[in-house]
Each structure stands twice: as structure tokens, then as C-alpha cells.
Amino acid sequence: MGKQSKVAESSWENLLRIFTVPEAPGSTLNRLDRDISTNLSGFLGEHIVAEENDLAVIEQDFSDARIPEAPAFVSEQTQFLLDKVVSQSVHTASPSFVGHMTSALPYFMIPLSKIMIALNQNLVKTETSKAFTPLERQVLGMLHRLIYGQPDDFYDSWLHHSERRLGAFCSGGTVANITALWAARNRAFGPDGEFPGISRGGVFSAMRHYECEGAAVLVSERGHYSLSKAADVLGIGRDQMVAVETDGYNRIRPDALVATLKRLKQQRIRPFALVGIAGTTETGNIDPLDGLADIAAEHGIHFHVDAAWGGPTLFSERYRPRLAGIERADSVTIDAHKQLYVPMGAGMVLFREPSALGSIEHHAQYIIRQGSRDLGSTTLEGSRPGMAMLVQSALKIIGRQGYAMLIDNGIQLARRFADRITALDDFELVTEPELNILTYRWAPPEVQALLGKADDALRQRINDHLNRMTQSIQKIQRERGKAFVSRTRLTPSRHGGQAITVFRVVLANPLTTDQVLRELIEEQRQIAAEQRESADFAELKALLASHYRQG
């Protein structure tokens, strides 16, 4: 423990030291700092204990709500973090952690993040961000161009325009979606005669002025939960985030959409936005965006595409056509901390029209003054860090071709994994991967056979048992810490709309291989076998036995 890293007692001199004196070369923290730079995977492998402790046990180390009176040594806190936090965190970068939308990060992200943190810029205004403001605008322009592909002079005109922004940078896809719908709402119910607009007047006077019984947003039933949250926050109401039925591929049904629009019209509820999904969170499917663009245009409503996950598919020449129509969207959400491989906390919403964000523009006396280039005048958040620096670096260092390879790899890996599951007797592929997400479950061949000829009631009983088995297998596998898949509930038409609990696999980590997935499946099969004594397993067997006795 280096002397310099100590703050032994509360004195002004000691306090100033922690602001002026770096960690000593021999200190625990300095050593970790170096380890992470030179051997991140080693650091994670060594320190992250994959075996899961029960949360209730972990909580005991975080049970004191008192702020300590006296200061602790840096080395003491560092050791605490290693023992209690790092070692009990989740190895999100692991190739076998395929349950959520996290991945290994490119190595350069770690030192670059450190530069970003050390500079501690605040993007709300140029006075605290200077070059970071044009940099963030450039990143927004790059993503705008990826989606909308406008000509050079468009970007020459608008990229750095003091009264326009091509999008808003934010902490993630949820804020991006809220921002898009906020802008759409304010545009749809804008100033009109005496009415000052919904921004000033609020939802209530807007509905009265425009003689509506409500305002609605339409999205498929597979829409991300952030959209209902947006409807709640924006004062529209969750019930007015209207869930439209999907087809067998989890894509919105245009006929159902048109019928819904008709119904809303009859109810005098005004739909002001239609959300298409490019990569549903649970199954990775893509709505028919071009068709949605037609419907939105016909009805004069804002067309937003939630491409938080699937947006970077646009990098791939091969798979880009799956998102055809996205260039007709009024706004698009893309998360940088997902498939742009940037650390947590970076999302964007891009707007086709440079003037679109005008509907949420706001000013103050001390910053974001009218006519300034300050980005804070059109963001939902106020103070924001310089994450755009990481996005720009990734776009330049990985390049379009590199991202294309990453996207292609994930989709092809998912395709091979899906084929493998289909070929296995004791697993059932529940949703085909359209991108790099798929869902499946464990179901022995005789159970699958029985499901095939069961009536609804029997099917329900079987599914109930299978659902609990899926839940157990997922939990046990997570606890063993070698691999991780997530789980969700779907209502596939193949199962007559019954709720099916499934394993969900997201394949975006370039270090995940076919071999990793083979082992993952093997472990699940093993866990299922170990469950032979469980009540659900026993009842499944009983159901099978009784059926075959009858049959």
C-alpha cells in the first residue's frame, strides 16, 4: 500500500492530496489500473468469480446506509471493491454470456474512456465541451448518413448549424425513444392560432383544442417496454400505447394496424406516431418498415423506428436490405452501447428533418441561449458526458467494413445455432433468428410429439410444466456461472397463443463461437437430466405415461 494513496484523517492537507497527488505506482489501485490496460481478459477472468452467490448474501456487504464519518484509505476501498464488487459482478464480456445485449468491448475503449473521464466535459453547452460539441454533431451526422444517406451538401448545411441538430445524443435507447415521441407529440399538436402548442399548453388543452378524445402511439405487441414508459411519461397514457398484433414472425400485421387506425379514428383518438421495430428485444425480428412508412405517410403520422438493437445491421451490405424502409422514418433510435461496441451509457435518436427537434427546443439565460451551438437545447437530459468521443473512435477504428463483419458474423452464428437446435431431438426452436437473436426451449422428443396432437387443455398443462423446467434450467445454469442465457415469455401462434417460457440468446460478441454454444446446450441438457427428481419432471412423465396408456 503506497503511502501516497492514503488519506489517513480528515485534514485539509490530506483532502487536497486526493485532488493533486496521483495513486502511487505501488498502490493496489495503480496496479489494477495497469492490469486492466495490459490484460483485461486476464483481469476479468481472475477477479470475476462467476459462481453466483445469492443476492441476499451479497446484500449483507452493502447493508450499511451510514456515510462514514472519517475517510477511508483508497487502498482499503480498492480492496473492498475487488473482494465485494468486482468479484461479484457479471462477466458481461464473456463469450458464453449470451443472454443479454452485452459483448466484449474492443480494447481501445478502456484507455479512451479514461481520457474521456479525465477530461470530464459536459456536453450540455460548448463552454464546458468545446471540441466535443462539433465531435458529437459529427457522430450524429455519421449515424444520420448511415440511415438516411443524404447527399454531401445536406451535411455541409446542417451538421454544425446553430439552429438545427440532426439528432440527440443520450444515455440510452429509452431516452432516445422518449425524445423521439416527445418531438413527435409536440409537432403533431403544435401551436395553432391562440393555442400555444402542447409544449406550453399541455396534453389536456391540446386535446381540447384539437378536439380529440386522446392521443395514441401504435407499435407491435413486441415493442420494447420503454415505449409504454414513454407513453406514461409523456402524459399520453400507457393504454394509448396501442399494441398491434404480430404475425408468426413477431412482425406487426399491417392489416391489424390499419384496423386499429380505423378504430382509433372512430373513437376520435388521434394517433400521432407509429413505431416500427428493427430488432425486437426478445426475438430480434424486424417489422415491414417500408409498408409501415406507407401507412404512416397515408395517415400523416410520425414514423419512428426503434433500431436500438438492429440499427447497425445497416453496415452490412448483405443484411441491410432487411431494414428496407428505415430511410423513410422520421426518426430512428440506435444504441451505441449495443452493437456499436461502446461502453454502457450511449444512445442516439436521429431525425430525418434537421428542423424536427425544434418542437422540443428550450433555452435558459446562463447556457443553451438562443442561437448558440449548445447541444443541450434539444436533449431531454441536461449535463452529459463526452461518450460521443468513444463512438467516433469506434466508427473510425472499426470502420464500415469492420462493423459489417461483426454484424454478418452474429447473424450467421445465430443461423447455425438455430439449425443445430432444430436438428436436436430434445430442444425446440421457438423463434427463428432474423438477425442475431433466437429463442428455444428444452423439450424431450416424446413431449414434443404429445404437444403436436394435444388439445388446448393438455397442451396448457404440458406447457406449464415445460415453462417451469425452462425457468429452472435457466436459473441453475446462471448460478453455475459457466454460461448465461436469458429467458422470456412468448405467445407463439404455433402454440395456439399459449404463453411459452423460452431461453433467449443474443449473439453479438465476436468471441462467441459455435463451440461455446455447443457447450452451452450440452450444459442445459445436463441440467435437465439432473432435474429428473423435480415435481415438474415427474408430472411431465406422468402426463406422458397416462396419454400413451390411453392412446
Place this chain on the structure above:
Amino acid sequence: MGKQSKVAESSWENLLRIFTVPEAPGSTLNRLDRDISTNLSGFLGEHIVAEENDLAVIEQDFSDARIPEAPAFVSEQTQFLLDKVVSQSVHTASPSFVGHMTSALPYFMIPLSKIMIALNQNLVKTETSKAFTPLERQVLGMLHRLIYGQPDDFYDSWLHHSERRLGAFCSGGTVANITALWAARNRAFGPDGEFPGISRGGVFSAMRHYECEGAAVLVSERGHYSLSKAADVLGIGRDQMVAVETDGYNRIRPDALVATLKRLKQQRIRPFALVGIAGTTETGNIDPLDGLADIAAEHGIHFHVDAAWGGPTLFSERYRPRLAGIERADSVTIDAHKQLYVPMGAGMVLFREPSALGSIEHHAQYIIRQGSRDLGSTTLEGSRPGMAMLVQSALKIIGRQGYAMLIDNGIQLARRFADRITALDDFELVTEPELNILTYRWAPPEVQALLGKADDALRQRINDHLNRMTQSIQKIQRERGKAFVSRTRLTPSRHGGQAITVFRVVLANPLTTDQVLRELIEEQRQIAAEQRESADFAELKALLASHYRQG
């Protein structure tokens, strides 16, 4: 340039290298990484070129909206960042950068941030954050206790309760304020009989059900702009964020507040929240919180305190009494990236009642399921980074006593600076520092004398000139890059409510000394003297001459 840091061409092998091979020890990036750890102030001093280039010039380096087709070398991008971004960023940590709410960071923040980034946890759910979830809950508990000081058994019961949260962690004060008002709105217009509550039904049906002509939030005219933004976002409308008059000390006037409440009642507009400010952004004043708590209680409305800036004053035994009444608030916003000395992107809102966040609770099938400990079910944001780790570390390493010293130092430094300005002939203190923020302007003694006896029209003419002078001096000083104050516009009663442009100084950096401030003032005086040839200076002189000729 180390070979390992190169990604020369698009190939899968090269791509995998950037995910698996660390930066080579000799690479530019690795060297910077080390420099920052061992000598941050040296790094900043060496690389941040304080002299300001015009934004239009900087923009030229960020004008290409094309995503490069081929990958760039890491070393190439690092050099670009150094030359074009780092060197043109703002030295927010500088002791003479006293214009905004930024400060030097404690050294340990830099390596700890790196650990946080490397772990890349996502706090939306325990499956991607494990120990980080109890850690974040502990931090929320610590801040809750700082404000509300509940007994041990309160925290034993609620800190880790799966169905309760003591607050919400977020990217900053704006999201914190929106979250507080969102929860308040949903609570005030909750489910009632057939009505499903405003969360599901929206603002329009809520107003009809509760027979109101609108919903309002009250705050002093010095409220942060994020509050009007919140009113816009939440569908209340900016006009229903009612600005209540302040007294000569920028504090809300309780009599004006009561009159406003009466008027709203007559208009059948229902106020559902009253916001008290603990540290106004522009002047650092504190509303009479205890009195506001009484009024809120009497009218049965949610009492929120925006203590984004001033909250940490609670650490100081000496100055804590200035926030008396904050413990009666229903919710309180505190920013960690301000006076908790954590890097950009960390705010919190605490709720007195553990059940308060229930009104904005939401669930999904694949995460934040009912009964889970997942923090994402009560946050406005979705995916969030593990910033709580930095807050916990700061609270433990600095300790209550350390924070008290930091707070006391800033307030006392501001007091001395204010006294100095008052003692100077050619500067005018515009607002006294109640905490560590003050405003002032340059105004030669003869101009001050004339202002003292001028009628409104003459006063206006003089102030117009002074305002432009203040604006020039602030801009020129910023451009010279030695020191930075911000500017804002106030309407002090002493100036008959005329708009006055002022320098704004925020004193939270422990490295800022009296000497730094003396030099800052000296430079401003110097710049003013250099402006003798300006039109405003000439006209001021003419005004003076004409007056004294007459007089």
C-alpha cells in the same frame, strides 16, 4: 507505434485482435493511459491548449459525416484525439475555471472509472449487474439517510426490499427532477374507481376524471430550466410550471406562493407539486424549505426539493441549517457529478416514502419482472452504467468530514471573494453568496454613482451598455483561456427589476484559491480597460459627461 495496436485492414483476424489484444506497451494510447494515471494535472496542462479557437474553425475538423469504409489504426485515431479533441477541450478541472459547476476530480476517480468501464455492468437488472445492484441501493440509502436521517430499522427494512426503492439513480439532475415530478403526477392522479390512473389513462382522462382544468407545478422564478422541460415532457405544459416571484435574495416569496395557489384553485387548476430550490443554479440561493413544507402539507401537494447543487451542504455541520426543512420533502434531487466530485453522468432522486416510486413502476417479460430486485422497474432510463460504484467510493474515501471541509471551504471562499468585490470601487456585487455561488459585474465608480440617482429610463440605458460590456469581458476572458466565469441575466429588485447581465462564479474546486480569484478580477479589469475604444464604453462616457454637465 506498437504493432499490436494496429488494425491495418478489414479482416476477421484483425478485428478479433482489437477485442483480445491489449494496446502494446509502447503505443501512443498506452502511454497516454499511463500519463493520466501518474500525472493527470500534467497531462491536462500539457495537452489542453487553453487558448480558444473559434468554434467555426474547430468544426472543420469534424465536418465529414461519412463513416470511413476501411479501419483506421488505433494510433492514428489516438493522435487525432490528442490534436483535435483533447487539445481543444475545456479545462474544467482548472482552479481558474470557476464559471460552471465542474471541479477537479479526486485522483482515485480515474482508475476507478476504468474498472467500472471494464466491467461494463448494466444496472437495469441484476442479471447484468449482480453486486452492483445492492451497491447502488446502498448509495441511495446513504443519500436518503443524509437527507432524511431515518433510524437504522428503516434502512434495515427497505434498503434491499424487492418491492421498494429509496430513490432512483440516473444520468443527472434533469432526469432526477423529471422522475420526481413523474412520480408526483402519477400519485396525485392515481387510480380511482373506474379510472385506471394517469399512468395508464394519460393526462387528458385524468383531468376529466378529477374535474380539473389543468395540473400545475409551482417553483420560484429562479427554478432550473429542467423543470419547465419536465412540465413539457410530462404533458403538463410549460405554462403550468408556474413561476412564483422571489424576494431580494432570489428566494421564493411565500406570500406570492399562497396567492398563486389561491388563483390556481379559482381556475380549477390542480397544483400537484411544489418545488423548493436548495442552491439556485444562477445564484446559489436556498428557498425557505421549512415554510414551503408547511404550505405543501396544508395543500396536500408533493414537496420536491431540487438540491442538485446544494444537497451536499448537508454534510457541513456549520451550513446544514440553511437547508432546514429539506427532511420534510417528499423527494430530493442531488447530483453526484456536482458536489460529490464524481465524473459526469450521475444524479439521484431520493424519496422519503419507500413506496413513492410505486406510481411509476413498470415491468417486462424478460427483465424487471415483478418481485425481482431489478432497479430498472422504477427508473426513467433503461440501461445504465455502474456509476454508483464511484459515488460509494467517494463517500467512503472522502467521508462525511471530508465533504464538510469541501463545502465549508467553498462557502467561505465565496464569502471572502464577495467581500473583496464589495470593497472594490469598479466592481459591483449583484448577488451575495448564500452558498458558494455569487454574481457581480464590472461598473466604474462614477457609473455606479450615476445609476444610484438615475431615473428608470437613464438606468436602462446605462444597464444596456454595462450588459454589453459584461458580455464582452466574459467572452474575451474565456477566449484568452487563463480563467473562466460564466454569465447570466438577473432582474434584481435593487435595479428596479431591470435585466442585468452578470458574471457568475461557482466555487467548488478545492484547488481554487483567493489568489486565483484576485488574478481573475485583475484580468477582467484589464480587459475592461482595453475596451476603452468600444462603442459601449464611449457611450457610457458620453452619458456620464452629459449627466454631469447637466448636474
